[in-house]
Every structure is written in structure tokens, then in C-alpha cells.
Amino acid sequence: MTATEQTAAGQPRTAIVFPGMGPSAFAEVGRFLVLDPFARRRLAEADEALGYSVFDRLRESQDDYSEATQIAFLVNSMAAADRAVEELGITPDICVGPSFGQKAATAFVGSLPFPELVRLTAEMARCELAYFAEEYQDAVTHTFFRTPQDRLAGILAEFDERGEWYDYSGHLDEGFCMVSLREKELAELKRRVSAIGGYSMYTMVPAVHAPAFKELRRRVEEDVLPKYALADPRLPVVTDQDGTIVRTADELRTMLLDTFDLPIHWPKVVDTLKADGVTKLCITGPDNLFHRLDRTKSNFEVVRVGPAKRGRPPRRR
Template sequence: MGPSGFSEVGRFLTLDPFARKRLAEADEALGYSVFDRLRDSEDDYSEATQIAFLVNSMASADRAEQEHGLVPDLCVGPSFGQKAAAAYVSSLPFPEVVRLTAELARCEHAYFAEEYQDAVTHTFVRTPQEKLTEILTELGERGEWYDYSGYLDDGFFMVSLREPELEWFKKAISQAAATPCTAWSRRCTRPRSRSCGAGPPRRSCPGTTSSTPSCPWSPTRTAPS
């Protein structure tokens, strides 16, 4: 899922018959107009935007199947696409996936309204693991918090850290011949190693029992890279 606002998808939701059908189901499941909320949204990953992505993904799959006879043997959905995949293969009914998507979006928004105020995640490529380990070790020795948020391929990483350390970190990985891609703020991170520095305090999302709730991969806002 990439950032997509009303200007990109509003016309499709209005004119495409498959999208209109799925949109009506989503409206009924939530008790409000997703179209109206999407039109008023200013957040690339708002509740309405995430639901619109789900609706459009399902509508595209419906069209492929019903108009072109494309019935897949396998169905995959990385990241936000896992919700559409779950609905498409009937692991969960579509209305339940819509409600789940809305609840997860609300949970993430509420959580980051209070926690991880200064956390960012930086994505970069062409990074030797040994050089990155040295850089992160230096952060840890200074008592700074960091966390691997993603390992996407050889030399392709996502690392979360406190925003005041971002410029230092970007300079350090650039000197290690890395190529920075982008930095995201308010990333949802989960600590994976005791070698990481002490992290920001965590609080459970509403309705969960975990102190480190599992959140969607995609960020809510971007910071300059």
C-alpha cells in the first residue's frame, strides 16, 4: 500500500461497479460513508484510506475473476495486502476484515498519539551488515535506543531510532557506502534483541493485552529523507 488520497482513488470508487459494490458492503459494516471520510481525510494512512485500499484491492480481484476468468491457484498479500488476501480466500468474511482494518487503524492512531513521539524509521540499501552492526553498536554504547524494523533483502534494511539521532545515523551509513531511501516518523516498532538500547515506554493498545502491540508495517507520516 502506497500513499493514495481521495484524488487518486475517489473516481474509481465512484465509477467502477465492482468498487461500488464493495464500498457499499464496507459502509454497511462500519455504519458510515467510507467515501465521505476518505474525501475529508488528510492522512495517507487514515482509517478511511486503509479501508479504501482494501475495497479497491477486492474490487480489482473481483474484476479479474468475473470479467477475465482469472482464478488464482495461490493468493498472497504482503503488508497491507494481507487483509485483502484474507478476505479474498475467505479466511474471514469481507465485512469482518473491514471492521478489523478500521479497529487496527484506530488502535495505531491512538497508540502513536501518546507513545513513540520521537521515533523514526530509516530505510536504506547497499549496506554491508558488518558496517551497520558497528554503527548500531556505537548507538547502543551511547545508551541510545534502536531497533531493526525490517530486513528486506541483502543490504536492504529498515532501522528505527530516536529522531534526534537521525542525521547522525544518515551520515554514518552514507560513509559506509549505504544509499538512503526515506525516513518515516511514528513507525510501529517491536524490539527483537536485548542488544538494543533502552526503548521508549510502551503502553498497550485499547482492547489488547500485549505491551508491544503488533501494528501494520506502513507508517503514518513521513519525515524528510
């Protein structure tokens, strides 16, 4: 039976979505780690895998994207997925992990056991830290929305004229973009975006998903990933770069590497999910972005499970 036939027969398909990282307060993240039973279970696994207390390092961290912060986000995302499956009875048919969410997706679909995925995440974080200490030290990624594409193109054309570096790092929705650039150019970009009616959201340091970062990709490919044996995913996974459906370990490995030097393209993900007959998204983890996108809300029923908002258990008749 095709996806379309399943939907027509009253069997709509569900995608589980592990969101990308955004800035978060320790109070919110730490409270979930301590109080949620699913998070406590995953946190214990992470502590054992790394040989240190993730919570203690998170409490001491001043960096929104430190190793401990990344591990805590991973723990909370997996805990939310555990709740969705075990408590809410959600059975996904396909999986998506935009940006950092790829890591939780890799564990959820069984391509890497969670303890190994924790170690891989930590090693990737250390590799990124070393890379940005040496290269693109002043690179940031800025996210903004309600920005007319033609007028944004005019602003960026001026970068080209001056020989100033920038890269698109994400296409999230109509007029909703991520651009990587030198930090010294950020204030002027924000001013120009505001002048054309756009709104700035947040800035990520270090930068992400930029074609300029091919050397970072190479380092992870040669020095980190060979230590880990990926398995074929139990569920199909949709890449966040172009909406391709991943079904093998080699394809998933490529997806994990593509995140370093290819931009996110959420509209292509949405197109793939719709073509596959998906009508519901279960977003598991701390999400301040993807559930809010117009393209998400207009195409799917959205269920959120995580620190910000728990999904409600199904009513019993």
C-alpha cells in the first residue's frame, strides 16, 4: 500500500522531528534533566559513556554550544522521544533531525547506540572547538525572518562587491534565513535587515552549515567518524539539506558530514514529508523554531513533547 493509499484509508503517517539547537537557559534545561524521569535515565547513560557529570559541567558552562550543552540538549531530545513512544503511544513512520537534531535522530533510528552517539557528539564538539580556534575565529551565523528575498539579495550583493565573505546556512521558510558572516559585519547586516522590514532572531557562535567549512567536514570525516560503526537506520530519515530519504548507513554517514558545509533547507524537508503521506509531526526536544514556521503549521498537525511543553496523554474512552 502506498503512503497516499494509507492516508486515504485513515492511516495518516507520522514523522518524529528532533529539533536543532538554540540558546537555552540552564534553569530550564537543568530542571528538566533533574525532574523528568526519562531525562534522568538518559542522563545516567550519558554520564557513564563520558566518565563525567554532564549536569555539573553544564552548570559551569558559559557557552550556549559547549560540549556539555550539546550533550544536555541531546539527552533532553532523546528523553522527549522516549516519552512520546512509551507514554503517549506515538509510533513514527519516518524521522527528521534538522541541524543538531541529526544526532538524536541517529540514535533513535538505531544507527548508533545512544552511549556511542553521546561519545560521537562530544568528539564532534571538541573537533569543532579546535577548528574554530584556528579558522574563521570571527565567524557567526545570524537568523532572521520576514525578509524579502529580493531585497536581501541586494544587501548581500554589496558583500560580493566588497569581497566580504558570507554563506547561506539555512533556508527555513519564506523570508526566513540563516546567513554566516564575519562578526564585524553583523551589526550592519542587522541594521539593513531591519530597514527592509525583517526581524533578527539570534546569532550562533561559532557559525554552522556553511560551504566555507569544508575543512571541518574533512577533519570529522577522517579523525572522528571512522571510530564509529553506523548501522542501517530502522526508519527512513529525511536529510535536512535537500529532503533526500536516507535508508543506509553510508547515506546516513554522508548526512552527518553534510551538516558541516551544506545549508539547511526546511521547505524541501516539508515537501518530502508531504509526498510521503505524513500528516503529523511529533517534535521531540527543546524547540523554539521549527514548530513556529508557517510551512510547518500549514501542512501538519504538530505535537510537541519536551521541556517547553509536554504532549498530553491520549484520552481514554
